[in-house]
Structure formats: structure tokens, C-alpha cells
Amino acid sequence: METATKSRAPHLSDTQRLAWLRLIRSENVGPRTFRELLNHFGSAQAALDALPELSRRGGKKSYRLFSKDKAEAELAALYKIGARLIALGEPAYPPLLRHIDAPPPLLAVRARDPLQQELTGTQKTLAIIGARNCSAAGAKFATQLAGELSTQGFTIISGLARGIDSAAHHAALSSGTIAAFAGGIDTVYPKENLELFSSMIATNGAAISEMPISWQPRARDFPRRNRLISGMSLGVILIEAAEKSGSLHTARYALEQNREILAVPGSPLDPRSVGANKLIQQGAALVQSVDDVLDIMEPKISMSLPLHQGIEEPTMCWPELDSPDTSSLSPPPNANEQDRQAVIDALSETPIDQDELLRFTGVSLQTLQLILLEIELAGRLERHKPNKLSMIHAGTT
């Protein structure tokens, strides 16, 4: 048993971490494709070796592999600012985040102690999020709630935005609070929160990011980041959010991720209350005191992982950890041209279920998955939830 446990010792070697980084940064590889590639090729390095040929078969003339030099430079830059890359499955990886759909294979973490396992490895976490242009009452309530929940041993997660996010981080400083960044781990946004961020890092807080270092956040990076906020948290508390706000995106992720959604009500005459009030109408728990939060969350804290049935443990993401030699895995099948054409013909811009595609084309599951990877790496496949696929035609990109 000792040996079996040890053979899955959850740390990547430096070589493996480099390969993981190159793979996730390569063209058309997202967290989901990363996982598919590891499932097929057994290790990030084997996947890297296969990438150019795969994408060529998918119809792409030249494929941009993320170079070893660039990956080494990124790692060096991270180390220089005291940040580390944590891989899915390593102890410091936020435990709840492992259970979301398509978790980032690598997270940059920045903290006073570069490993900071106690903090990012905790699962007694609550997100507090809300309006950037919050009211004074909203900020006051966020401060009260975050402070009291910290005292109760909760780690407060938020997005370092103005308004509610800042108030929550501030109030939770003493017990350590975690921010998820939409940009690179060295890119504090907004700039006015640099001082708050410094205080966070100085007081055992941390920041995480899945984006490359120095990445300047674009509008579409924020929803993507929001899935990390809810993903790291047992529950999400919403304080003031207008309709169609980013906070509501986070709440939607929380719903998908089967996390608790809690909302603080407000007057219907304040547009900043509409979002939270609507969530309550849709079934979110109404919060007007820390006791309300504790009543809802306490039964969840003692639940052992995995929190949710039906969310698969990503063990297949890291079979390589202690076996850089992949000879034990069966070699990936080589799809023939006829199968490939059948799959490409069957796909259209209308999303179709993978199971239907399987029945329609008659190819084997392993072959289908390989062909889909090829098309995806060529930038021609779009994946939709849950498990649906569509083709991106040249004219539509």
C-alpha cells in the first residue's frame, strides 16, 4: 500500500511541469483539450510530440507549438516574483477547483510563502462578490460579513475588483484571503488595488491565475476567471449586482458547479439589488446575517470530497507523474482518412451530441476522440456544454 500511494506521489518533476506548461500554452489547447490529450497520449511530453502531426491531419497547415524557451522564460519570470505553477492534483491545488468542469491544469499562485499549501489547499472557502459601484451600505455589509466569516475560519475568495470585492478582501485580511485574477499573476487589476493586493500577500493571502504571466485581461477573460472564484468556493455570496453583471456570471458558474448560492437582498428601487433579488427568487438563499450563512454552509463543510456525484476525478490527467515512460499505455490509434472524412462531414455548425456523432459515423470512440482532437487543434472544432460539438467553418471565424 505504501508503494502504491508513493507511486502516485502528487508532484510533477520540473521536466513534467515544463511539458505541462508548453502543452496548455500551445495553439488551440484549452483545459478540456489538455485533458483529452493526456488521456490519449499518457503524458504532456508525448502529446507535445504528437501535436503538429495531429493538427496537420485536422486540416491546419502550420501549428504553433509553445516553445521550450518561452516556457522556461515564463517559469523564470514566475519564480522571480515569488510565484509558482501548481498542477491539478498537487496538494496546493485548490481542492474544490479540481471538481469543476475543465479545471485549469496549471495555476499560477502568488503568496508570501510560495507554496502556501494551507491557504490554497483549504476547502472552507466562501466567495463574496458584487457590484463595483456598490452603495455605502453594500460595502459596509460586505465588510461585516467577510470579517465575521473570517473569524469563523472561512477563507474569503473574491476578484479584487472595486466595490464589494475590495471590501470583502480588506475585511478578511487577517485570516488570509484569495483573489483570482483575469490577467497574469503579476498583473494587478485595477491598479488602484495594488496596495490592497500587497496587504493581502503580506498577510498570508494569495492570488491565483490560469493566464500567462503579464497577460493584460480582456473583457472576455473575466467570465473565465469568475468560474475560478466559484470553483474554489463552497458557496458564493452575492452582495449588490445589477442585471447582466459579472457577479451574475459567477452565480451561474456556481450553479453549474453545484455550489451554494447566497444573496443579500436590497430595495427593488436600487438597480444594484435587482440581480441579487432575482437570484433569491430563483432559489438562492437569502442572507441577512452571518448566522444565515453559517446555517447554510455548516452542513457542507464536513462533506468529504468529492462534493458532487457525477463529477469525475481527474486522475487520468496525471498518470505520467511517476511514469515519464509511457510504454505501458497502448499506443494511440491512427485514424484512417475515411473515418476522418466521415466525422468532418457529420459535423456542422449546429451543435450535436458526441454520442449521436458516434452512432451516426459508426467509428470507435477512441478513433472519434482522436479525430476530434485533430480538428480541434486545427482550430475548427467548438465544444459546447454538455458534451456537444460543432464545426467552425472558415467563414464563421
Added chain:
Amino acid sequence: METATKSRAPHLSDTQRLAWLRLIRSENVGPRTFRELLNHFGSAQAALDALPELSRRGGKKSYRLFSKDKAEAELAALYKIGARLIALGEPAYPPLLRHIDAPPPLLAVRARDPLQQELTGTQKTLAIIGARNCSAAGAKFATQLAGELSTQGFTIISGLARGIDSAAHHAALSSGTIAAFAGGIDTVYPKENLELFSSMIATNGAAISEMPISWQPRARDFPRRNRLISGMSLGVILIEAAEKSGSLHTARYALEQNREILAVPGSPLDPRSVGANKLIQQGAALVQSVDDVLDIMEPKISMSLPLHQGIEEPTMCWPELDSPDTSSLSPPPNANEQDRQAVIDALSETPIDQDELLRFTGVSLQTLQLILLEIELAGRLERHKPNKLSMIHAGTT
């Protein structure tokens, strides 16, 4: 069929109305006892004739029957100010109120047109209630909501209190709005709302009261009145209410009466929001727009009466309407002293179910009910919901 329908023509004769008034105003007779008495004696007059002897058997030396003179004086005073007494079962009696537990047998109604059947006879009604010391935002929202619901054809019910109640009545003036009084129908409370009340009456509004004319409301009359507000309404909308407020009493009645409970949320930092927010936590519908109200209420409006299963139609309350001669009814049984003592001995200060009492004493149901009436009229019985009874001992009153 014509005859059968006519024989239940739903109007009391003047003589009957006088007898009903004397009965409900007599000592130890409340709405529930009134109904029991009518069930036993077939008419209010027959019950009046039996009262002194019944209470004597229950152990009371002298019983105060409400005199004919006093009743005539009350009727005259009502007519003088343009008010009428409407009996349970008559067309102008608020239809939803018939279905509550222990509805008042007689309601004083005051309106521009003394009968005002269209208004008090409507069942497209909503109560809007809330804090007396409401915030400006609360009053504004009550005004908006009441105005919009009026436009949608709802009659707004409230309690003419300061704050939310006044705002709701004001905004609903044009379509007629109904106030329920805790005091007599001529006793406008608070005085500062005299002008609002005059406007209500002038614009097809109405007021109702079950209390004697000129009755000055005491603290304990307000909860009793609140059951009329919810009882007349399909649903109760709560806007701002502190904990332990009268509005929460009304909401509790609404729950017992199986009416919709709707609440407008507010900031947890405002104590006036705590009550409404708590109701939402307990399952009340969160309201932030008139559309939210319509979504909830529209399916209820078309429901035919009786709204609730298990609430018995009070037909037995008025078999006398067209048969002042009660010879067709079997004469009430005369309980013997042995049975009476058995029931008295079985009762204690601990409430007991009537069914258990029946089994324990072995007397017939009709005999038991008669004995209970006797004890009740003697002021020694307390009735608890649902259907439980206890003895009031001399030392405990």
C-alpha cells in the same frame, strides 16, 4: 329549484339582523361561539332565549345579554353615518373572508354607497401592509405597487396605519380601496388619517369593522383586525416590517388562512427590512416589481370558491334566514348533571382535543357541544386552534 334558491335568499330580515347583533354582542360570545349557538339553536333569537339558562348551567350567576335597546341604538348610529351591518352569507360580505377560521358573523361596512356590493363583494384583492415608520423608499415602492395593481384591477386592502398602509391606500384611491379597522367603524385611527379616509369613502372605497360602533381600539384589537386584512385578501404583500411587528402577525394569519404571502426585500442593515427578508427566507415570494406579483397572483384569481379544501361553508350559520320558525329543527338536547360534571372534571388548564374529550367522557357529540357552550358562556372555557379546549380556572383569569 326557484323556490329552493329563494328559500335561501341571502338576506337577513331586520328582526334577524337585530337578533344576530344582540347575540354577537352578548357576554362571552365570539364568532366561534356564535356559530356553535346557531348550529344548536337554529336561529340567533332561539340562542338568545337560551343564553341565560345555558350560562347559569355553566356556572355563571348573572349573565349580561346585550339588550334590544342597545342593539337598536347601535343600528341607528350605524345608519346615521351611512354604515350598514352585513351578515356572513349576504352578497356584500367579503367572499374570501367567509373562508377564514371564525369569520365575524356581522361586519360594519362604511362606504359612499352603503351597500357597496361591488367593492366588498370582490375577491380580486391584495393586502399591502408594512411599517408605520417606513423609509422614503419603502413608501415610494408601496405607492408604485399599489398604483400599478389598482390599474390591473386589484382592490387594495390595508389597515389605514401610518407609513406603508397610508401610501398603499393613497395610491389605490382611484379604483377603490378597503381599510379594516381595529376600532369601531366610526373611529378613524390614527386621527391624522381622517382626510385620507374621507378621500377613500368619496372615491368608492370602504372600511369594515367587526367591533361595536365607537369602540376605541386597544393594542390587542389590532392582531384581531389583522386577520380581517389577510382574510379579505388573496395575498398579502409586506413592505418593510421589523421583527415582531404587526405586519408579521398579518403574515402569520395569511399563512393560516392559506393566502399567498409576498414580501419586498431590503438591506439587512435596515431593521425595517428584517421582517420581510425573514419571510422570504421562510418561503414567501420575493417581490421586486408588479410583474412578480402578477406572476404569482394571476393563477389564483381564476380559482373558484371555496379556495381551500377543509374549510367548511358556514351554511349552518344562517338556516334561520327564511325560517324564523325553528320547529323543523330537533330541539337541543338537555344535558344531565352527570354528563356536565364529567366534562368539567375532564377539562383542565392543559388544552385537550375535543375528540379526546368525547372519547374520555363517553357523552354524545351534541351533548358535549352543548355543555361546552354552557361553560364557555359562563366565561370558563378557552378554545385553542385547532379544535382544542382548556378550562379557565377562577384563579387564572
